Amino acid sequence: PGVVSTWLSETNPAGGDRLSSKNVFVYGIILAFMLPWSAFLVHGCVMAIAELVRKQDVRSAYPTVLLLTTILVMSCFADRKDRYLLPMAPIASVVAAQSVLATLRRTKTALPDWSHWAVLIAFALIPLLGLSSAVKTADGGRWFSPAFAISATAIAAMIVIVGWLASHRQRFAMIVTPFILMMLLQAVGVQGYAKTREGRSEMRPLADFIRDRYPTAQVFNFRGEREEKRAPVDLSIYLNRPTLFVPDPATLPRTDRPQIYVIVQGRRDPEPLPASGWAFLHKVRRDKDWYWAFVRE
Structure with a gap:
């Protein structure tokens, strides 16, 4: 007795009403989950679908079929929560990795190198957003001081430039560079987010x-x-x-x-x-x- 009500109470976020999302595209957030590899995820899906149509390497298309089918089925239900998609992140990573591997090997259907580095350059500029009025601290101030934002941007840009130069000798630098960049941006983002109302515990x-x-x-x-x-x-x-x-x-x-x-x-x-x-x-x-x-x- 009371098992269902207890389960509902324990799984409901504190202070949140149990309301279903009406946005059928809520699971498009998988693209945000995969940053900065989102372009490779989309390209990986396109590659897999093309292989299915041509009936070439059907086995490599399995992760894409699994990912897209799951998202489609989950979108048919009224109770849509972005966190429900988290178990599919590893599958999405495999799909993106297939596209990355094609780029590293310079296959005909691969994404060009410049698209990868263009995305990373855009990410390197993210700390500058902390100077805008779009993001504010709990007391209404800006996330970062100009000195901090410019310094973080300069370091991020340097990481991308060094990675791009290194990729001419070692293609694996295309993998290492985003990892280092995202580690930096994670620290920078937490530095700003911790000052916001959402980042503080009431x-x-x-x-x-x-x-x-x-x-x-x-x-x-x-x-x-x-x-x-x-x-x-x-x-x-x-x-x-x-x-x-x-x-x-x-x-x-x-x-x-x-x-x-x-x-x-x-x-x-x-x-x-x-x-x-x-x-x-x-x-x-x-x-x-x-x-x-x-x-x-």
Whole structure:
């Protein structure tokens, strides 16, 4: 009993409503998953389809057939989530690798080298986006200072140029260069994203508030009448302790430690009232939800 409801509540992202995406092209995000190899992924699919039509190397087309068929079938269902596509990333990598291999071997149907390096040059300019008003920090500022953005761009461009020169002697440099470049851009991106509202956990202020006032408190997770709502796991992370599920705070046995429970107020929910013997402690907002903390009196 309750297996289905428990599974739904555990798989539902904290604070998110269980809404199906209406965009039938949501799985096109596979192209973003494969950056900076997206062009090779598309080309690999085209190569495989051409081989199927010509009935040449049918076996090499299997990864493409598997990838495209899976995306097509998944798109037919109403519940479309981009994370559902993650298990197909290895298959997409194989398809892209087939195109990369053709380019390394300079076959007739391969993508030209310049297309690969053009994509990498475009990626090397990405740190400059941190100077624009399109991306802002939580306090409304820009992601990067001009000095940081220009320095990161210069280093990225140097990586691409050195890789391009090295590729004239060693074709394998076409593989190594994107790896080094993406490692740099990953660090640069995290540096900026960590300053944004989305990059910060709204649960940390609540966790800090609880730890400062009740460092030894037991913290509980009360879902109320909405089984699909629960406190995010980052609350437990910043508290450095588990947040245990409690069916009814009023019946919770007392201990010699302070006791706190957290409950979620959805966008259309009324403000939660404290359970008998409990008092309001603090609340924080996360997206459209509020997270309320109550302490035992």
